[in-house]
Amino acid sequence: MWKTILRRVLIMIPELIILSILVFLLAKAMPGDPFTGSINPKADPAQIHHLMEIHGLYDPWYQQYWNWVVHLFHGDLGMSYEYQEPVVTLIQQRGANTLWLALFTMVLTYVIGLPLGLYAAHHEGKLQDTLVRVYTYVTMSIPFFVVLVLGIWIFGYALNWFPTSGSVSATASGLGATTMSRLGHIILPGLLGALFGTVNIVQYLRSEVIDAKHSDYVRTARSKGVPMKDIYRHHIFRNSLLPIAAFAGYSITGLLGGSIFTEMVFSYPGMGLLFLNAINFRDYTVITALVLLYGFLNLMGTLLSDIVLSIVDPRVRIE
Amino acid sequence: MVETKSDQFLNIKNVSTAFKINGQYYDAVSNVNLEVKHDEILAIVGESGCGKSTLATTIMGLHDPEETKISGEIDFEGTDLLKLDEKGYNQFRGAKIGMIFQDPLSALNPLKRIEDQIQEVMIYHTKMTEQQRHARVIELLNQVGIEDPERTAHQFPHQLSGGMRQRIIIAIAIACKPDLIIADEPTTALDVTIQAQILDVLRDIQKENHAGIILITHDLGVVAETADRVAVMYAGQIVEQGTAAQIFNEPKHPYTRSLLRSMPQRENENDELYVIQGMVPSLQKMPKQGDRFAPRIPWIPASAHEAQPKMHDVGDNHLVRCTCYKNFYFPDQVKEGAGHESN
Structure with a gap:
């Protein structure tokens, strides 16, 4: 199994290099230069020309790329024009917020989705199954931002059960109070995200379990005299979790990218909101850093999925 | 041990199996009468769709009771299998009746080691310890002609060839020395040389365990090679029944x-x-x-x-x-x- 993982990690290296070149070239292709907007508009063009020269902006692209990569490895992604803070600091703060929300949403999604999928498959074709399917169809067809707006209106303003914006209350002090406040801020968006995002898991698991139920190896197990209850436990459930496991690695990095809708509606200061603002304000250094980070997270997601899969499925291991 | 067993231990009387299609039941097997003795191979022959596999799964009790209607009597050593509930049936499946399936590629769980899949049947029907079970697995793998039992026991199904996988399925079916082995097209998915080997294994096991075998096949060559008695099925009915000699020489x-x-x-x-x-x-x-x-x-x-x-x-x-x-x-x-x- 270590062989599989090692091979998989080695494959990632060229992927990362290509990704970083692409991101760099895209950033270079953006209009404007870094100085025109940030210094006195009456400044002598020759002065700008001089600054460009000092910062190596007339060098060939591969040399600039190399400088950029060296800085990258020193943890230097430049300064944000908008926030006047190093991009790395910015991402660290926002990243932590997003991480909590993502983990909370993910755990809830699985806690809701797995039993529902299993329950529906167990009662295949019956009323219980139909109800679960109707639930998934409904949650899938309603646009998510509508859900968020309705949710914030009902549970935030009308009932006043949950805070409607931010990631932590300004008045909370001390570790306990702060943690509780943070938790309070992610419950509503997390719950809505899970309730309306669980459709993939429910449907995947349902169809996998139904497939497994009718599979030849389950028939073999039945012909061994194994009670159905044990067949579910030893054969059906584990085999049906394969695609879910493969999906898990991918979905956590997707969530880490930040849900733009959720963060926007809840004014939750996470990565998604940061990205959106950066685009609005043409904050190029932040955009470049985030695009690179998202690309990296996607690669990590597939890596994680492959590793999980190689643990649970002997067929993809290299022995 | 053999002498004490009644000679004719499986008696299928007037068995019909009907499937529900659009709310109505249609017979896939109608009024079948058959008996199986110890030490004999009964072949059930017929083309695809004639009901032979349905009959096999009826004996095994593998049909969904909500989708099928089964009537008649299957007398197995004095017990009417059709009157058993799921729990009662599980005492017979695997223990007294073993089944070998058609497609060895899909009949094994891809995520479990061979050893665990063979041991599973013993866990439910014997009081053997883990060590005894392991010893029995090795013994079984030897019996079905696996070259390197210790290694194979540790492998996963996808690492074995089709012929080896079919041997594993046979090993599972015979692990608890059942009186009846139902082999549903055991060689259909295999090439001809492997077919002959698998049939040899089946015959050897029958001799060793004094089991009765129901061999379901559409391959008359296989029947001629192995069967003692033959039942020819067409459209859910048995149309002719007799010894292999009668069927082949005076059809x-x-x-x-x-x-x-x-x-x-x-x-x-x-x-x-x-x-x-x-x-x-x-x-x-x-x-x-x-x-x-x-x-x-x-x-x-x-x-x-x-x-x-x-x-x-x-x-x-x-x-x-x-x-x-x-x-x-x-x-x-x-x-x-x-x-x-x-x-």
Whole structure:
């Protein structure tokens, strides 16, 4: 199994290099230069020309790329024009917020989705199954931002059960109070995200379990005299979790990218909101850093999925 | 041990299995009577869709009770299997009845080691310790002709060839020394050399365990090689039943004769191969009257068939359905003069 993982990690290296070149070239292709907007508009063009020269902006692209990569490895992604803070600091703060929300949403999604999928498959074709399917169809067809707006209106303003914006209350002090406040801020968006995002898991698991139920190896197990209850436990459930496991690695990095809708509606200061603002304000250094980070997270997601899969499925291991 | 067992331990009486299609039940197996003795291989032959696999899964009790209606009696060593509930049936499945499936590629759980899959059947039916079970696994793997049992036991199904996987399935089926082994097309998915080896393994096991085997197949070559007795099935019914010698040397029913004639043989290797016209009627379109095979031999006048064909004993327990066999001939024989081929 270590062989599989090692091979998989080695494959990632060229992927990362290509990704970083692409991101760099895209950033270079953006209009404007870094100085025109940030210094006195009456400044002598020759002065700008001089600054460009000092910062190596007339060098060939591969040399600039190399400088950029060296800085990258020193943890230097430049300064944000908008926030006047190093991009790395910015991402660290926002990243932590997003991480909590993502983990909370993910755990809830699985806690809701797995039993529902299993329950529906167990009662295949019956009323219980139909109800679960109707639930998934409904949650899938309603646009998510509508859900968020309705949710914030009902549970935030009308009932006043949950805070409607931010990631932590300004008045909370001390570790306990702060943690509780943070938790309070992610419950509503997390719950809505899970309730309306669980459709993939429910449907995947349902169809996998139904497939497994009718599979030849389950028939073999039945012909061994194994009670159905044990067949579910030893054969059906584990085999049906394969695609879910493969999906898990991918979905956590997707969530880490930040849900733009959720963060926007809840004014939750996470990565998604940061990205959106950066685009609005043409904050190029932040955009470049985030695009690179998202690309990296996607690669990590597939890596994680492959590793999980190689643990649970002997067929993809290299022995 | 063998002497104390009743000779005839499985008695299938008037068993019908009907499937629900659009709210109505249609017979896939109708009024089958069969018995199996120790130390014998009973072959059930017929083309695809004739109900032979359905009969096998009926004996195993693998049908969904909500989708099927089963009637009749399956007397297994004094117990009527059809009266058992799921829990009671589990005492028989794996322990007293072992089943070998058609497709060895999909019949094993891809995520479990061979050893665990064989041990599973022992966990439910014996009180063996882990070590005893392991020893038995190795013994079984040796018995079914696996070269390196210790290594194979530790492997996953995808690491084995089709023939090896079928041996594993056989090992699972025989792990608890069942009295009855149902082999549903055990060699269909395998190539010819492996087929012969698998049949050898089956025969050896039968001798060792004094088991009775129901061998389900459409391959008359396999039947000729292995079976003691043969039941020919068509459209859910048994149309002819007898010893292998009776069936191969004196086939009576038009269907049996057509099957045998459509088998390539050395004597007629230059002739065009006989092809049975049409196909098995679907469950909904089963003829209600007359011999079910009649539509496929249209040159035989309807008057030759019984209205409700019954089984007739033509001597020495050789049973044939319908009286039409007396007037049956192959179409090409008319041109050359009817009945020139003796039977």
